[in-house]
Amino acid sequence: MGFIDDNKRTLGTVEQERAILVGLITPEQNETKATEYLDELEFLAETAGAVTIKRFTQRTDAPNSTSFVGKGKLDEIVNYVADNEIGLIVFDDDLSPKQIAFIQKATQAKVLDRTSLILDIFAKRAQTANAKMQVELAQYQYLLPRLTGMWTHLERQRGGIGMRGPGETQIETDRRIIKTKIALLKQRLADWDRQKVIQRKNRGKLTRIALVGYTNVGKSTLMNLLSKSDVFAENKLFATLDTTVRKVVIENLPFLLTDTVGFIRKLPTHLVESFKTTLDEVRDSDILVHVVDISHPQFEEQIEVVNRTLQEVCGAADKEMIMVFNKIDRFTYVPKDEDDLTPRQRENIPLEELEATWMARMAGRCVFISAKRGMNIDALKQLLYERARVVHAQRFPYNDFLYQRYDDLQDTSTEHS
16 A cells, blocks of 8 residues: 655645646747647646646757756756655656656656656556556556666555556566566457457447547547447546447437547557557447547647547558537637737637538538537437448448438428428
8 A cells, every 4th residue: 555645735635746847848849839738738637636836848959868958947946846845747758767767866756757647547547457457568568668777666656646556566677577467468458359359240240430539529428428328528638548339329320339548649659559459449440530629729730649640550541530529619719800910820710610611621521519518419410320321331232222211201201291
């Protein structure tokens, strides 16, 4: 068992660690982009259970190989940590074992990078045995190259964010044992995957539709709405790690709908690959429903991140895709004054114009909804029905004839009424 960290603070009944965030402004990452990444990092920290007290940024050509930031900035961080009882420092980029050890020694605080923070959230969110094994594998793969000078016996570590280790016993520092554990987990996951393959074959030839998208865009909420199920949904990053499949019937057409783990920027490939079940569901799907948070200021970049991940990791870039722009109830638009000559920004574009732009770009295969409020859901169901029916007709031509007769009867009934 761990013990309560002195550097935690209580908010209601939830203990929160006081944290600071550190990021860099580089030629490849300007100040605006660095701010956006730190906004997301703060949301990650909040999801993990920390409260961000302050942010530190530094303009530099490249990270310092030893301290990540320059000596002056590190001294500033050291003084702030000491004066404000900060117990956690989170860096927006991956750190080397050398950097982690140096910074921890200088600040006497716990040091995490973006990957280790995400891993901690994964460990907290995993519910099923399969998801827990996937997270454990990702943790060991992250730890293996960082054993030297970073990890000691688990009983000597403090509790809290970043310390939810893979398993209830000690983290072995012996490289051979770690490799053995990785091999064992891979074997167990392979056995699990074989069972999943059998399950997918037993589903028959039903059309398969997979919900994909950036984390926290509302995929699980949409899943619950369409399937009338109770998949866990929360306004937190990575609220859902487990792959969920439900049978959905729209009008008279059945299909399988899958909810998958969300993607995120700066997510190392091996973390995504650990969730092989999700990737297989995406690869085996007939149609991808790309859910987008239209209210997010950087929604277009999030679209690019998801598309790139689908192409590079999932190998699913060539699949038919439907774009679902969610959270239109949160979209805010303030018209500019006629005399306002400031450049046009993303926030200055009205929702109607975005709808027209994307409808044209996607040749009509997109829809704007609010899953939370149930807005425009009938239009989404109609689009899903039309696209799923095309796939169904290719596999069951006779059944499609019956569906056509059903539609004709429905149209006739409507005309008579």
